[in-house]
Amino acid sequence: MKPDNPEICTVPPDGKPMELQPQWRQDFPIDWPQDHYVARRDFTKFLVLTSFAFSVGQFWIAFLSLRQKAEPATRVKIGTVAALPVGKSLVFAYPGEHDKCVLTRVEENTFTAYSQACTHLSCAVIPEPEKGRLFCPCHEGAFDLKTGQPIAGPPRRPLPRIQLDIRGGEIFATGIAPEERSL
Numbered sequence: 001m002k003p004d005n006p007e008i009c010t011v012p013p014d015g016k017p018m019e020l021q022p023q024w025r026q027d028f029p030i031d032w033p034q035d036h037y038v039a040r041r042d043f044t045k046f047l048v049l050t051s052f053a054f055s056v057g058q059f060w061i062a063f064l065s066l067r068q069k070a071e072p073a074t075r076v077k078i079g080t081v082a083a084l085p086v087g088k089s090l091v092f093a094y095p096g097e098h099d100k101c102v103l104t105r106v107e108e109n110t111f112t113a114y115s116q117a118c119t120h121l122s123c124a125v126i127p128e129p130e131k132g133r134l135f136c137p138c139h140e141g142a143f144d145l146k147t148g149q150p151i152a153g154p155p156r157r158p159l160p161r162i163q164l165d166i167r168g169g170e171i172f173a174t175g176i177a178p179e180e181r182s183l
């Protein structure tokens with residue numbers, strides 16, 4: 001760059017053009033016009049990098065959610081029909097070892113299973129088959145034992161229902177039913 005360039009007001013001590021100066025002198029110019037130029041350049045760089053990082057993040061989230069949907073439901077044995085009398089319940093883990101669920105034999109041939117985490121603030125619900133409900137002691141919430149829909153207290157969403165497959169006297173969890181909206 002020439003010293004008479006209006007963008008350049010000072011001449012570097014060694015008299016060489018700015019593009020031959022060390023990087024630190026180019027990055028920290030002492031002239032306002034050049035300083036503004038560097039600030040604009042850095043700001044543009046910042047915008048491009050942030051947009052890029054944001055796009056990568058969005059693609060990663062989309063990828064994870066697609067992968068999750070594509071994963072086949074796991075089939076896990078819960079117990080046997082013979083070991084669960086009518087009106088009794090059984091706690092089991094599904095789909096992960098920390099996801100507590102509760103299976104209840106409501107009638108001779110009717111079994112229901114739900115996540116045990118209350119949809120209000122995740123306290124563990126307690127089956128009360130004699131009252132036809134699952135009760136949450138934290139804020140006195142209650143869910144219908146046959147449908148999982150909230151019937152009392154603060155919960156507004158139904159309990160996630162575990163899909164069951166009963167064959168040969170054995171009970172299996174096969175997936176989590178899509179959320180059913182309360183009426």
Ligand code: FES
Binds near residue numbers: 120121136139153
């Ligand atoms: S956590 Fe269940 S009602 Fe509040």
